[in-house]
Amino acid sequence: MKQTNNFPDVTAALAKNRCEAYLIVADSSNADMYFATKFLAGDPFCYIQTRNARDMMLISDMEKSRAQKESRIEEIVPLRFCDYKKRLKETADPGRAYGECIGQLLQNEGVRHVAVPRDFPVYTAQVLKEMGFTVNPIQSPLRKLREVKEKGEVNLIRQVQQANEEAMQAAIAAIKTAEIDDNKLFLDGQPLTASRVRRIIEHCLLDHDCRAHGTIVACGKGAADPHWHGEGPLLANEPIVIDIFPQHKLHHYCGDMTRTVTRGETTEQLQQMYDAVLAAQETALGMLKPGVAANDVHQAVCDVFEEKGYSTDAEKGEGYIHSTGHGVGLEVHEAPSIGLREIPLQPGNIVTIEPGLYYPQIGGIRLEDLVLITEHSYENLNTFEKEFVL
Template identity: 50%
Template sequence: MKTGKNVLDITETLRAHRSDAFLIVGNSNNPDIFYSTHFFASDAYAYVQTKDAAEVILVSDMERTRAEKESRVPRVRTLQDYGYRDKIKARGDPALAYCDCLAQMFQELGVRRIAVPRDFPYHIAQVLKEEGFAFEAVKSPFQQLRARKNAEEIEKVRKAQDACNLAMKAAVEMIHKSEIVNGHLNYHGYDLTAEKVRAAIDLTLIEHGCEAEGTIVACGKGSANPHWEGSGLIMADEPVVIDIFPRNKRDRYFADMSRTVLKGKSPERLEDMYKAVLEAQEEAIAMVRPGVLCSDIHNRVCEIFGEKGYATYKSGSSVGFIHSTGHGVGLEIHEAPSVGEREVALEEGNIITIEPGLYYPDIGGIRLEDLILVTADGHENLTEMEKRFAV
């Protein structure tokens, strides 16, 4: 959607850094460039915003028509507008020719001092420096804008989370319907493994337009490693941590959810851990509303675990509660705001996870994670999946 007004005005950042323009180069997997342009392309392209809030994207010739239709940026330029092919012949190197096209575009825009994100390609910056341009790497101004979702973005996250709910239900249903055979689970006559559960999750997500990498189905003592993806047999009487964080393939927005389940007899110690995690999560979610500090939510979770006799990393422990309480979710699976020790106030439109957990290598891990939207007067839980330990 193209309008006369730039709704993503970052000129305040440019003034603060005395820069003439902000430049990003990347493809649609770069969340800032996709956010600022709404243009999907697998090849790299450039986005520029000047100190006057004028926006330009520089794409290949073959992308001009699509960019003019699909991008939110009103001004589309192509490499051939700047004689890219002739520059390749002169330079003998397409990468140098690309830098020359950027240089010519900046001359056209009256730009000399350029702000770039901290992960900006070194080679492009170095070549343009040699051509007389000044660069400063800055914290991306779009990261904070991305933290507050508008109504359209909220619906995109909601759609991804709906698929995540269905995938989690499919996974838990497999475990629930399994039989216990020789200490491990058997599903429809076959040994149930983490790989088979993960395949069922992937299939459900694909059917609903989503994809996921790194899905966690971690059984037993290994579940005490929060990011272990899991492998092998799903055992009876042991915790299974399932963490699904899919992205909608079309909209590019993520969702996130974790559940911990167990088939068979639950040891009392695991039951107590589960109850503590559930209580900590419920109290943390109840605190979510605009103006509340993320650090207050996180500190309360740590207090609850401490009151129940569980260690946290704050006391220097490497077991117990060993990570932050949550994080923002959007075009990245981990983005602002972080629900941890930083004193950041929640704002309407933030979408965050609340995911306390307890991890002990001698018995395993417990984690529960819901996706929460911060509303004008409180919050909305976007996660429909029930919380039931023994299935």
């Protein structure tokens, strides 16, 4: 399956699963829906692609005009075409009336066997089955298409990553200029807390029409939990993990990066951890090119850590306890994963490389870059420096 001319062709998946149409019902927060339609809507609507590579949207009458102007879909079908109001009056059930409208549209296309994503609404599926359709939940073919980014998508992700770097610069500048008093950081006479740094990050992202999603500013021993958001005053001489993964508010593409810093002095133990993480990341980056298996990249990172005396057994709950990276696009975590699975990297993949070390009695260290797999190698979409001690 190859996406060409901005058309997400899923006909091969339909043939494989012996279905006549692929159906999504969701709002535009669903990455597959936005990828297929390029339409932003807060309420659920319907996308259909038939085995003949014809696609259409079923949408409320109110949204028809905007959909015609903003979406990439040419065939926009308003609910009135399917007698939605009449069905609603007869059933007194908006969900059933909507499901019957979808069914009518499918019947008009001669469809009886429908493929749907695995998170398809259960009640809508029930209504369609009662109307005589077979509904087959399949692994999303759109998610597979999203793994390889076209040039326009790459440029949108570059835009978000640039905003990300500016936000990281603002955060680290605040930490670097903070004064140390009683082992705590103070900025302009006030405690520099994790929440305050997050606000600095979020304000910067808003200036670039981006929104933050769960930004991590985790200091000290708590940073040994990779996804702890962080709270309270930031401490001197302790590791501070800053992980920023914004999404653009209009085109929805994401960025991702992590830096770990410390203000003041560090211990030999922490410096060795940082150096090991940096060495592991550089090893992984040096392997990246089309055809390289993701699990080989992950194993190389594990090898570096083990050679330096760090555990890579996730069940122990310390050391290196997660995969090496993940895809980034319309979602901050999407395929392909840089972990245990043997997945060959392809030109157009955009993935993170983010090794880390985590010890509950010491803290955490993580470094993360966002990279594009090119025709022959890779391009690092980060230019931000890696400096541990500020």
